[in-house]
Amino acid sequence: MIDTIRNRLIDRILATKNENFLIAIENIFISTQKEDEISLNSEQIEMLNMSEQDIKNTNIISEKELEKEDAKWLK
Known part of the structure; x- marks a missing residue:
């Protein structure tokens, strides 16, 4: 299931020419990455x-x- 979702997202990202959309996706990844970081x-x-x-x-x-x-x- 997760592979299917991942592949659909990759296909859509590769197909789009909408820069604002790509920036929004990048910002989601950046904010998610910060949440995944662990403070020791x-x-x-x-x-x-x-x-x-x-x-x-x-x-x-x-x-x-x-x-x-x-x-x-x-x-």
Whole structure:
């Protein structure tokens, strides 16, 4: 369903010569993109940075290992 809508919109956008219409569509995309952006607080940014460092230092475990550790901890 979403692909059909997307393709219809693309066809209409490609066919139009109405500059105001195209500007309006662009403005919709710009305003929607701003709504999709996520603001992170300093603690969240710090956690992401720590995660990146863990990955760089190969301080990682598989999901299966994590589930085992969780099960031990929950007992």
